[in-house]
Amino acid sequence: MSLDYENDGELHGKLIEEVLAQYPDKFAKRRKKHLSVASDAGTEEIEGAERPVTECDVKSNIKSIPGVMTVRGCAYAGSKGVVWGPIKDMVHISHGPVGCGQYSWSQRRNYYIGKTGIDTFVTMQFTSDFQERDIVFGGDKKLEKIIDEIEDLFPLANGISVQSECPIGLIGDDIEAVSKKKAKEHDTTIVPVRCEGFRGVSQSLGHHIANDAIRDWVFDKKTREVETTPYDVNVIGDYNIGGDAWASRILLEEMGLRVVGNWSGDATLAEVENAVHAKLNLIHCYRSMNYICRHMEEKYGIPWMEYNFFGPSQIAMSLRKIAKHYGPEIEEKAEAVIAKYQPLVDAVIAKYGPRLKGKSVMLYVGGLRPRHVVNAYEDLGMQIAGTGYEFAHNDDYQRTGHYVKKGTLIYDDVTGYELEKFIEAIRPDLVGSGIKEKYPVQKMGIPFRQMHSWDYSGPYHGYDGFAIFARDMDLAINNPVWDLFDAPWTKEAPLAAAAE
Amino acid sequence: MPQSADRVLDHAPLFREPEYQEMFKNKREQFECPLPTEQVNDQVEFTKSWEYREKNLARQSLVVNPAKACQPLGAVFAAAGFEKCMSFVHGSQGCVAYYRSHLSRHFKEPCSAVSSSMTEDAAVFGGLNNMIDGLANTYALYEPKMIAVSTTCMAEVIGDDLQSFIQNAKTKGSVPQEFDVPFAHTPAFVGSHIDGYDNMIKGILENFWKGAVRNAGTSLNIIPGFDGFCVGNNRELKRLLDLMGVEYTFIQDAADQFDTPSDGDYRMYDGGTTIEQVKSALDAKGTISLQYWNTRKTMDYVAEQGQETATFHYPLGVKATDAFLMKVSEISGKAIPEAIRMERGRLIDAMADSQAHLHGKKYAIWGDPDFVQAMAQFVMETGGEPTHCLATNGTKQWESEMKDMLAANPFGASAQVWAGKDLWHLRSLLFTEPVDFMIGSSYGKYLERDTGTPLIRLTFPIFDRHHHHRFPLMGYQGGLRVLTTILDKVFDKLDADTIIPGETDYSFDLTR
Ligand code: SF4
């Protein structure tokens, strides 16, 4: 983890100038604020916190400029796609026209266990499939009917959420009133979520709105006898992509904690409802769920703690930090867990380290991973040349300073144009980003891994996940295909040799 | 500890290890508040019943697992078929991220499109400024030859007027006055992606044809329609047309755009119909649409220009290919050469070789209306029975045309046509009136899991198998491929059903 290197800040600075030169003036000015090179952090001590290594000084969480090919999604994606969608025993209605729900159907790989269509519904697409008349006359009547039909056809669903698409907020529907009325009628939980895609500037506001909906429409609505212990924790912001949350839970349980709720991968509504009885919130994806943690702290006095389960250095650090909260008994168990997995870690690094050492990586992901995975790469001897977020806020970039080295290229809400130019010029050994970036990058002859969906692999969390992560980075970088790009006859060969 | 560096376990085997199984059990029992297993199993059984089917088919408002997408997706696909054309989707930006991802996941290729990134303030004041700024940025950054504008729900609901917005942007200097910015309103709450395709093609034709004078010539236009197999199909059709010596223009051809080579250069644009070609396409003798339901408005517009027109339903298989080639021959005056008759003969030869394995097989077929029509017809040519024919975006008119077509064929006698139904309906149909195979998209894998009906992936979107779209389904060569794909599944199923040693493997025949 204490890998020592510095990036070529001067080159990176020049690249920024070059891409900005291509924009119309007005927008060069606006984009300039989102691009920077990590610099030395100041020396002043920050109370109660570790000092960051570098400073990533960019503006963030600002409207994307039109026409530039932003990678960002929308609030609906943040709510239905990220926060609500994985809650497995509820039906999540994509409320509006058919598209949004269709394109996000089964694409986030939130693993869960259940009988789909019977008692769980994650990999299904429920839509109100708005037609012109619904836009003209409003969709509330239709929504009522839809809820009735769900109750009839999917009677084992434990609740319904209404995920608003763009038109809902524009035509003035009152989904709150419908939800209240129908919840009463069917004696079930119905949660209206105002996550219309035009709200906010990215997925981010959708996360926030989704968190608020949990606060307003789920908490304190049911009374249930719950057994508690001092070791009850919620895991917040782990969406169980490819089984991430499972590979994490196993470690937390091993160190003596009781994971009473996992939000929201593989979660049932009951886990969300009962979360308020936990004693500690452990938050992985800070960006998407810090809001509800703050609320639970304020209202129920539950403290929260960020942790990072990518790569052995961060895992060990996190296990120790969490254990410290409980004292010697748990600390001892945490040490035992770390010791138990050390041979696996050593073997993984021994096997893949030599194949990956010194390879450079550029990242561009959502709101957490652009920093969270940095040390996992460094554990394997790899170096981060550039990183950026689709929808981070200022506090994310502050935290990024704890991870990246001086000279690292930082890009916020990068445009297709910028990212392509950066990658072309830096030519890293690996790029980690999303499906929209995968194929352009690979065509340049640069290995790529999708870092939202784990490229259909995973888990990447925990020790079990680290082995898969290392294997995947190796197979991406060291596949023979990258050497086949040039047709041999196009290589500059001496003419004489060709004539022989 | 199950994981090891020697043999890294992936998610599937990893979570089957006892440590994890134990953990799942505890999680379920202690924290999930699960329903009693018996209740769950009862519901599983209930959903297989005729009673559930009746309830399910009686649904009026809820749509579950539909097999259709929204208009702008079709518009973005359409625009990808023109040379150096950038799609500009006016409205909120999340949709555009979705279209790009959706097409990339199917084609395993880059997909470029920009958004005007409208947010809450644009909802109040309209998106004119987004259009003005957006066009300027797109023009500066991506150096397109044309920008094709379509709309998301947001722009449609607030009623932004593309024509005047684009004119306004040109006046403001976002792009040069003479720069081509064809457009189409593509409301997602009307029709589906195939209508978005239709609207965008019509928009592009209008952009170039309006006011131009037609000098009737001899060439032929082909409009393919929304086609996830455009890469293989368009190239195969061109090969056939070249063999015939026909002078032709594809109006919209995304074959190269969605199949760029890996040689170290990323090509944001590749191939596609050029502006010059679109312009001179007005002079063509006639225009053939390969997918009627994808091009209704466009073909009306083409006919108004005085061209001969003909429409097909995704011509694949024997008779549809015959009809297509004969129509081409009729319009172009070129004969169908012997080489093509040989190809036809080879397809028939293959069908005859394998007919015993196909005769009487029952199928459920779903997808876009033209595809379903084509596949039902081909299945009947092999002696199969299209038992359930479903198109979520099929209209009443489609339904009645389908019924006529099926009724005219003894193999279609027991067929049922389901317009406007979704894949959750189909689940009930498969339980109550089972078939041997399903032909559709990747979404069908859930039906395969639940009902045990083997899935043959032959239409968009195909996310979980690679590269099939690079090969043609159309033409006699394409027919061979469709035939082989179906047969592979038939034989795999036969083997799977006879593979238990000492129990079923007496039928595990070496030669089939
Ligand atoms: S908001 Fe409308 S246009 Fe956008 S993806 Fe959804 S249905 Fe399609």
Ligand code: SF4
């Ligand atoms: S890790 Fe990133 S991409 Fe994933 S949910 Fe959090 S913010 Fe989104």
